[in-house]
Amino acid sequence: MQTQSITQKLANPTRFMALSGAILPWLSATAAVIIAYAMYRGWNAPPDYQQGETILIMYIHVPFAWLAMMGYALVAFSSFGLLVFRHPLADVSAKAAAPIGAAFTFLALVTGSLWGKPMWGTYWVWDARLTSVLMLFFLYLGLIALRSSIEEETLASKLTAVLALVGVALLPFIKISVEGLSIPWLGLEIPAWNTLHQPSTGMGSTIHISQRIPLLLSAFGFSLAFFAMHMKAMRTEILRRRVKALRIAEVDRARAREAVAAAE
Amino acid sequence: MNAFWTLLKRDIRLAMREGGAIGTALGFYLIVIAMLPLGLGPDLNLLSRIAPGLLWIALLLSALLSLGRMFETDYEDGSLELLAIGGLPLELVAAAKALAHWLTTGIPLALLAPVLGILLNLDIAAYGVLVLTMLVGTPAISFLGSIGAALTLRARRGGLLLALLILPLYVPTLIYGIAAISSATLAASEAFWPSFLILSALSMGALVLGPLASAAALRIQLQ
Amino acid sequence: MNAFWTLLKRDIRLAMREGGAIGTALGFYLIVIAMLPLGLGPDLNLLSRIAPGLLWIALLLSALLSLGRMFETDYEDGSLELLAIGGLPLELVAAAKALAHWLTTGIPLALLAPVLGILLNLDIAAYGVLVLTMLVGTPAISFLGSIGAALTLRARRGGLLLALLILPLYVPTLIYGIAAISSATLAASEAFWPSFLILSALSMGALVLGPLASAAALRIQLQ
Amino acid sequence: MQLTIDQLAVRRGSRLVIDDLSFSAKAGQALLLTGPNGAGKTTLLRTIVGFIAHERGTISLEGGDDEREIGEQSHYVGHANGIKSGLSVSENLTFWAEYLAPDAARTEQRDRIFEALERLNLVSLEDIPAAYLSAGQKRRLGLGRLLVADRPLWLLDEPTVSLDTASVALLAGIVKDHIAGGGLAVAATHIPLGLEDSAELRLGAARAPA
Amino acid sequence: MQLTIDQLAVRRGSRLVIDDLSFSAKAGQALLLTGPNGAGKTTLLRTIVGFIAHERGTISLEGGDDEREIGEQSHYVGHANGIKSGLSVSENLTFWAEYLAPDAARTEQRDRIFEALERLNLVSLEDIPAAYLSAGQKRRLGLGRLLVADRPLWLLDEPTVSLDTASVALLAGIVKDHIAGGGLAVAATHIPLGLEDSAELRLGAARAPA
Amino acid sequence: MDLGSHAAFIIASYAAAIIVLTGLIAWLVYEGAHQKRLLEDLEARGARRRSKSSTATKSTANT
């Protein structure tokens, strides 16, 4: 029942401001500590026999790649909340999550490229998984661009939500078409558009335990950091909406004063 | 369904009568393809090798950039709100308009493609397959594109924005469209059918998703 | 000339504030370049060979399609007629707006090009030359493009039509822009300067011709 | 038939434009919506049609077709006329006749279109592209919709805009006939339409936000 | 100073909208342009500014600056306000002040802008983006141009549109001051501005095409 | 610490992460403070105006 009361509290922007104001400092601090510890562990682990010291990039690259996808899931989930339940905070959440998710996607691309140069000899190859992350980045860009180009706020929110959900419907197809799909028991075999990337290792199958723990810690720490930033962005967005409402009220009051003056 | 045909007929008639719409898209396609040899150099082997891809991408851009006004004139002259309460579900209104766009832009562009293939020294053997895959693939452009047109109806920067939103959604169509052509020309023709079937399936999917999402967006726009 | 700076400052401020304008053009450029390997295949050797041409043509399209609204908002909100009788010759008004477009779109696009070069595996040695030639060549896009923007101000199909009208005018810029890059990368570097100088001359010409022709077109539009 | 609005509240942006509005209008009656600029007349009409979602309250059409939305039982006349300038006058009207009443017989449709043209004084312009019409003629053509397809509820937003005196009388006659036939009309207007059987609903000036 | 129009003829499309029109207006005088819709008021004003070319006749401003076109000595207020919704109220006014009077001293400019805001009752809205303004407030902001840069000839096309009574009086005061200072104003309007020193020029109804 | 032959790439990727994330956080903090300032400004002004108008015309005080 604790969770229910929290959701109820969060349902109201004022409550959200109070609650998040109390949580945010702790959340940020925890995230920072965990990331720091993960980095300490990671940088002191023995180098990988295959990848050498470049394995250090993994501690940030992989969390960024995961958070890129999680960020889109958050946007989609919030968009669904807006369109179906018309929850006022859902839109605030969707709007706040998009640029943060885009930033993590960008970082996944950059760190991946910087890993690729020593491993493959080139910054970029048109490998399947890289390509689908790039497409994810474009979906983020689309969300941000659409929202920024519609003046009316409620309109922009709902339209962006529709786009986010269309993206969800098509993401699997985009992924399959670049990465291929194989379901042996159905006899289904769609070849990848191109395959060069490391096959997905699955958690820990090739990664040594001394690297797996820092990686998991780092992923956890960056996830907390993501949520802290998201919370901060939501708070700012709520303030921004209040400013806007007050400005409109100001104009209305000016008009009302004029009406009174005209009547006198 | 009668109302559907009425609307479709009207949209086709308007496109024919205004003329410019079809002509502009075709002209743009032509010019972009004509610029490519200037930019890529006159190596005919190279050009013929990448011709299918260039033809597809340029077609995508022309179709996409001509989509902008799909709902715009109807919105501005007040027809759209009347269409919305006319009795035909808004999903079918969107479908009729996307279909009209395919008939008046998608098909002409697909038919123009082999002609432009000459400029890029495309292998003659590929002409048939090129047109076939394009005819099968272009409905996805019109129907997915209608989502973009509906979303950007009241946005400040229509054209480019629409392309930005919708291009990533075309990745599957593009990949399988080109896969079908290459497998046909590279004599690996047993690989043609899977790609072609997937391409058809994608277009069928777009036929469903497009109208649903566009109608949702249009309802929001009418508020 | 003070009025010129005032106008330039305002246009830049508006572009910054609306934000989307710059972002949309950059995003479009990025997406078009990213779609190309999907169409042409992931062969890095091939891509790096045709990279300069693709980067130039895609940049041309992005800049051109973002030109549509250069005069449009000013026309719609009545600013344009006030600017016309403000005391600054209409030629300089057009020049200020084209310059603002170059500063807010041409330069960012030119600076983005090498980043996109990574995606096409462009030879690292070419980066400097690429940016340099683009910075020198893009003014021609904004200034010649302003003619198209002025001509299509009241036309129904802004974007594509504008591109259709203006793309042929860019052929010289395109050819010498690419020639300059290729000569620099192919170690035939003594051939770089002639191309580069011609490119600069073309831009200078556009700087003169663009405002003159746009002002003439705008005068007609204001009637 | 009766249109009933109960405790309606509609929000636009951050402002409640309509707050706690209740009224009802019966068949055989015209309801005139008046009030100063920004009072919410357009908002109310568009909410009834179903374009704008309301925050609280109910809108119901008793005695209507329960299977269909209120909008689909209404003719809405807004600021724009829904006319394609590329089509001729009769093509425009024919389109709406076929679109709005797809099941009607061809001959009946043709008769009604001709009748509408006649009644709206547009017969002589029949084959002229709508682009060449004057503002008032365009408005009359837009009103033609009301005559080519039957719908019980008419929602008219400033229908007299750009009409001259003779045309206003013509419109009043059309609305009167509709009401006499058991129809229902709600019209936002600044000009009296000259209807006998009409009630008036005056919306107040916009409130300042709390 | 005197504005003289002699045997002016202006063609729009295939029609001579203005034909053989002659009149003159002196400094210290306001000339009101009246006439039914389509009479050519807007056409006349835009011809004087120089946007529309005339077919015959002359337009001259005696006592003006012979080096500059009439348009460059005029303030023109048309249907649109020339306001950027992305800029705040004071940014909008500052832009026009700097653009129209680039040689004025900074401090003087600032004083005039402030004065204009005060006079137009816009001080409290100074920092608000113009997008949020109501139609009337936007119109007043557009009129601010008249106050931040001096130009002898004012050409006003329905300047009172969307202004309420108090604001119309305010505008009349501004025009009166301009005239009293030796300026000249030509205004097309349907509403009397309440000016004493004003002449009226009535344009006839539009002629049918020959 | 020895980062091997690929030190530059490791440092570059960490630097990129630090730059982007710090930039993002700085932007979030700045925007938060900025909106807060605007809000306080508006509230202060609104309060002043309301109290002024309530002394002038008592009837319009409850807007």
Ligand code: HEM
């Ligand atoms: C721009 C380039 C790159 C992008 C966009 C990218 C993207 C991704 C993504 C999305 C994941 C998560 C996949 C999953 O969990 O299934 C991932 C994981 C991973 N990537 Fe990359 N990557 C890039 C370059 C590289 C390079 C060059 C390497 C190393 C040679 C690399 C090694 C890994 C490893 C080891 C994992 C974790 C394996 C796993 O858990 O599946 N990546 N990358």
Ligand SMILES: Nc1ncnc2c1ncn2[C@@H]1O[C@H](COP(=O)(O)OP(=O)(O)OP(=O)(O)O)[C@@H](O)[C@H]1O
């Ligand atoms: N999309 C919107 N967002 C925010 N506010 C809006 C929106 N549309 C209308 N409003 C506001 O709602 C109020 C009512 O507008 P509405 O158009 O319904 O008035 P009206 O009575 O039809 O006025 P008029 O006589 O001018 O037609 C106005 O104050 C307007 O500013």
Ligand SMILES: Nc1ncnc2c1ncn2[C@@H]1O[C@H](COP(=O)(O)OP(=O)(O)OP(=O)(O)O)[C@@H](O)[C@H]1O
């Ligand atoms: N671009 C044009 N092409 C052809 N005819 C035009 C054009 N613009 C205006 N007209 C015609 O010129 C005539 C005069 O128009 P004008 O706008 O000057 O009238 P007005 O007196 O300002 O009317 P209102 O009171 O409606 O503002 C009208 O009959 C109009 O139809």
Ligand SMILES: [Mg+2]
């Ligand atoms: Mg209204």
Ligand SMILES: [Mg+2]
């Ligand atoms: Mg006029």
